Amino acid sequence: MIENELRLSEKQSLPKGSIFSDYQAPLFIAWQLNADCNLNCLHCCEEAGHSMPDELTSQEIMDFCQQIVQWKIPYVAISGGEPLLHPDFFTISEFLRKHQVALKAETNGVFIDREVARRFAKLGFRSVQVSVDGVKPETFEKLRQGGDWQKTIDACKYLVEAGVNTEIVFVPTRFNIHETGELIDLTYRMGIYGFYTGKMMQIGRAAHNWNVLSPSEQEYERFFKVLQDKQAQYDGKMKVYYYPYDVLEELKYRLEYPSASILVIPNGKVKLIGPLPFICADLRKHRLTDVWRRYQKAWQLPQVRTFTKQVINDPSLLRESNRWQELSVN
Amino acid sequence: MRFAEHTRVRQEKFGAVVFETLKEKVFVTNEIGAKILRLLEQHQTPEEITTQLVSEYDDSPDLIKKDVQEFITDLINQSLLKKDDR
Numbered sequence: 001m002i003e004n005e006l007r008l009s010e011k012q013s014l015p016k017g018s019i020f021s022d023y024q025a026p027l028f029i030a031w032q033l034n035a036d037c038n039l040n041c042l043h044c045c046e047e048a049g050h051s052m053p054d055e056l057t058s059q060e061i062m063d064f065c066q067q068i069v070q071w072k073i074p075y076v077a078i079s080g081g082e083p084l085l086h087p088d089f090f091t092i093s094e095f096l097r098k099h100q101v102a103l104k105a106e107t108n109g110v111f112i113d114r115e116v117a118r119r120f121a122k123l124g125f126r127s128v129q130v131s132v133d134g135v136k137p138e139t140f141e142k143l144r145q146g147g148d149w150q151k152t153i154d155a156c157k158y159l160v161e162a163g164v165n166t167e168i169v170f171v172p173t174r175f176n177i178h179e180t181g182e183l184i185d186l187t188y189r190m191g192i193y194g195f196y197t198g199k200m201m202q203i204g205r206a207a208h209n210w211n212v213l214s215p216s217e218q219e220y221e222r223f224f225k226v227l228q229d230k231q232a233q234y235d236g237k238m239k240v241y242y243y244p245y246d247v248l249e250e251l252k253y254r255l256e257y258p259s260a261s262i263l264v265i266p267n268g269k270v271k272l273i274g275p276l277p278f279i280c281a282d283l284r285k286h287r288l289t290d291v292w293r294r295y296q297k298a299w300q301l302p303q304v305r306t307f308t309k310q311v312i313n314d315p316s317l318l319r320e321s322n323r324w325q326e327l328s329v330n
Numbered sequence: 331m332r333f334a335e336h337t338r339v340r341q342e343k344f345g346a347v348v349f350e351t352l353k354e355k356v357f358v359t360n361e362i363g364a365k366i367l368r369l370l371e372q373h374q375t376p377e378e379i380t381t382q383l384v385s386e387y388d389d390s391p392d393l394i395k396k397d398v399q400e401f402i403t404d405l406i407n408q409s410l411l412k413k414d415d416r
Contacts, residue, residue, distance in 0.1 A: 016344030017358025024342055027349060027356060074338035074349040102338060102351035126336060126351050165352070260356075 020260040021296050025071035025288065028261035030274075033061075033089065034081040035266045039108055040145040041133075043171055043213055045204040045274060046265075047322050048081040055266040058088050060284065064268070065092055067288040069099040075126070079106035081266070084116070093123050102126040106169070108147060109155030117158035127165040127193065130156050134176040135183040143175050143213075153190075160191045170197040171206075173213040177223050184230045188238050197227065198243030203275050203321040247275050248312050255308050258299045262291065272298055272327075275318055276308060279326045294329040301327060331370060331402070337410045339367050348410055357408065359401075362387075366401055370411065376402055 016022050034055060037048040056064070068076060076096060083089050084107055096103055105120070109130040112120075120128050130152060134140035137149035159166040168187050172180065180197070187195045199220065200206050206213060215223065224244070231240040245253075254273055263271040268283035270291050280298035281291040298304055304327065311317045333339065336352035346364035348357040359367070362383070369379045380398045384391045405411035 016360070017342065017347060022342065022344055023347065024340075027340075027347065072338075072340045074340060074347075075351045075354075100338070102336060102349075124335075 020258050023260050023292075025073060025292055026260055026262045026295075027074055028259075029068065029073055029076045030261060030263045031076055031078050032080060032263070032265045033078050033083045033092070034086040036085045037081040037108070038085065038110060039082070039147050041131075041147070041205065042143050042145065042209045043133075043173060043200055043204075043206040045201060045206060045321075046081070047204045051081075052267050056268045056283065058091075060268060061088055061092060062095065064264075064283055064288075065095050068096065068101060071288050073101060075102040075104075077104040077106060077129075082108055082110070084111040090119060090123075093125070097123045097125075104129060107131075107155075108144070109152040110148060112155035112158055114158050114162070117155070117162040117164060120159065120164045121162040125164060127167050128159050129167040129169050129196070130159070131171070132156070132168045132183065132187075133171055133173070135179040135186055139176045139179060143171075143173060156190055156192060165193045167194045167196055168192055170195065171200050172197060172215055172220075172223055173200060174215050174219070175213070177215045177219050180223055181226045181230060184226075184234070184240060188234055192238065194239035194241060195230075196241050199246045201247040201275060202315055202318045203247065207316075207319040207321070247318065248315060251275060251308055252312055255299075255305065258296075262295055269324065269326075270295065271324070272304065275321050276304070276311070277320045277323050277325045278304055278307075279324045280329055282326075297329050298327050301329070303327065331375070331411055331413055332373070333370070334409055334412050339371065341368070348405075350408065350410055353409075355408075357410070362397075363401060366398060370402075370405075 032046060034051060035046065035048050036051045040049055083105055093103060103125050104127045105125060106129045132152055133143050134149065140149040141147050156166055156168065170180065170183060184195050200213065202210055227240065227242045234240050263274060264283065265271055269279045270281040270283065272278040272280050272295065278298065281294040286294065336350055338349045338351060340347050341364055345358065345360040346367050348367070365383070366379055369382060376398055380395045383394045383398065387394060402411065
């Protein structure tokens with residue numbers, strides 16, 4: 001997601017700032033605030049549903065927020081579970097926004113009515129990203145079990161009405177991949193800022209349901225062709241973004257170039273990256289500077305490098321992504 | 331001049347990082363760029379920034395002026411910095 005685009009006033013090759021270890025702290029934090037979710041999506045990466053017994057307390061959460069501000073983390077994405085189910089969601093958001101941290105919320109949209117949409121607008125969220133996995137209620141609700149397509153679409157409308165930068169994220173599966181183009185058209189008609197998609201990742205419940213959900217190569221070929229066409233069609237009008245690589249290509253790249261970001265899960269453990277099971281730090285034990293140091297060291301551990309290469313050769317190991325292994329980092 | 335709504339600047343040991351959080355693009359710059367960014371944060375004008383840098387560096391004033399202008403133009407072209415309306 002994050003890349004170096006331009007080196008202002010510096011034209012030499014490989015200047016400082018090109019690799020993650022050049023930074024004093026992460027540039028981005030993906031924060032899974034809670035595991036509780038009102039839906040039971042067949043493709044959920046986090047296998048969300050019920051709260052973890054050891055999730056961070058309100059006090060621990062606010063302490064982490066203070067560290068985010070102290071270290072000038074520019075950008076935080078709050079997800080879950082369903083983050084709007086967390087009682088502290090707006091307290092956290094208000095605190096971080098007050099200190100100019102750019103915020104994105106990733107939600108299923110079910111709890112967004114006009115009033116909630118206005119709260120997002122007032123807080124000046126960078127964006128609210130809503131999962132819309134289909135253009136028809138039956139497709140959507142088959143995949144997002146317990147979901148309500150109409151409520152989700154209404155949530156997007158309320159957000160747009162309130163002036164919130166709204167994004168739709170779409171995960172292609174065998175059930176819904178043929179609706180991609182139609183959904184992008186609907187997205188545009190609703191006045192949404194951006195449409196985001198990419199290949200489904202073989203992790204979490206998606207891994208368990210892989211044979212039922214995974215589109216064929218031919219379906220993916222058509223999918224990317226549709227995306228290319230739609231990107232051209234809406235150029236300058238709406239952002240149509242798709243990540244062209246699959247999770248294995250991502251891992252190959254990250255093994256050489258880890259991102260300047262960390263992933264915090266609801267119990268305060270810090271994962272190295274979503275598709276791998278490794279925990280490199282714990283917010284209950286480590287301050288953010290120490291977390292960042294441990295993250296950098298962890299990518300160099302033989303255990304991590306060997307397992308990552310094994311995963312690349314045998315994607316079925318991605319099933320392990322939510323069976324966390326704590327790394328021994330000095 | 332002011333930074334755009336979605337621009338975040340952080341000073342680093344190597345200089346500074348500028349994060350355009352809406353487009354999710356990251357830019358980096360060296361120590362002199364970082365100095366210019368700090369002065370922009372303090373709402374200094376390009377002329378004031380040039381004067382400040384001329385007093386600190388041995389390069390010719392014309393070269394420094396040109397560098398400051400180019401740097402600020404880069405920031406504006408990337409929608410990271412906005413000219414004030416007034």
